[in-house]
Amino acid sequence: MVIKNVNLETVCGITSVLPDNDKPEIAFAGKSNVGKSSLINALMNRKSYARISATPGKTQTINFYNINDEMYLVDLPGYGYAKVSEKEKEQWGRLVERYLHASARLKAVFLLIDIRHEPSANDKMMYRWIVEQGYKPIIIATKLDKLKRSQIQKHVKMVREGLELENDSKIIPFSSVTKQGRDEIWEFVETELGE
Numbered sequence: 001m002v003i004k005n006v007n008l009e010t011v012c013g014i015t016s017v018l019p020d021n022d023k024p025e026i027a028f029a030g031k032s033n034v035g036k037s038s039l040i041n042a043l044m045n046r047k048s049y050a051r052i053s054a055t056p057g058k059t060q061t062i063n064f065y066n067i068n069d070e071m072y073l074v075d076l077p078g079y080g081y082a083k084v085s086e087k088e089k090e091q092w093g094r095l096v097e098r099y100l101h102a103s104a105r106l107k108a109v110f111l112l113i114d115i116r117h118e119p120s121a122n123d124k125m126m127y128r129w130i131v132e133q134g135y136k137p138i139i140i141a142t143k144l145d146k147l148k149r150s151q152i153q154k155h156v157k158m159v160r161e162g163l164e165l166e167n168d169s170k171i172i173p174f175s176s177v178t179k180q181g182r183d184e185i186w187e188f189v190e191t192e193l194g195e
């Protein structure tokens with residue numbers, strides 16, 4: 001994808017009406033601090049357009065980035081931040097569920113998992129939840145640069161087994177430092193949009 005322009009067009013909080021976009025959407029989910037903003041910036045060729053959080057888990061909004069007036073990258077709020085209250089967790093759940101349920105133009109959902117660690121209980125729940133909403137999550141294993149090359153395969157297997165992925169499910173290792181995986185993600189998105 002050649003990025004001509006990007007625009008944070010809509011920000012939705014827990015009480016917002018979700019936009020009825022007429023262009024396809026690609027959504028990104030993951031626990032807070034997993035590298036979601038960094039990934040979205042890398043996909044948009046921007047340094048810091050999507051906020052990179054110093055204090056993880058603080059904002060519970062869904063952000064819609066208009067790309068070239070062709071499509072949207074949808075940044076779902078991060079989960080699993082220990083310091084949020086039960087009430088906030090519940091509000092988060094309702095907001096994300098409302099979006100996954102209601103979006104008419106959602107084409108694919110990426111779930112980001114830190115490649116260094118076993119998927120957490122929250123990661124597993126999120127994975128199942130996306131599946132229950134009728135989507136087949138594509139896994140992006142983030143922070144690839146933090147591993148030695150010799151460790152990568154073992155960790156990809158750990159993520160696959162942790163989430164109990166089916167064999168044909170895709171895992172794309174990615175680093176926002178080296179940008180490895182970026183082209184593969186865009187290729188996947190373009191294929192989804194073309195169908």
Ligand code: GDP
Pocket residue numbers: 030031032033034035036037038039051052053054056057078142143144145146174175176177
């Ligand atoms: P978010 O909360 O999921 O949006 O995560 P951020 O993109 O804000 O990243 C959280 C922290 O991880 C920041 O300090 C980033 O600089 C760092 N980070 C994100 N992606 C990578 C990566 O691919 N490699 C490394 N080494 N650090 C990363």
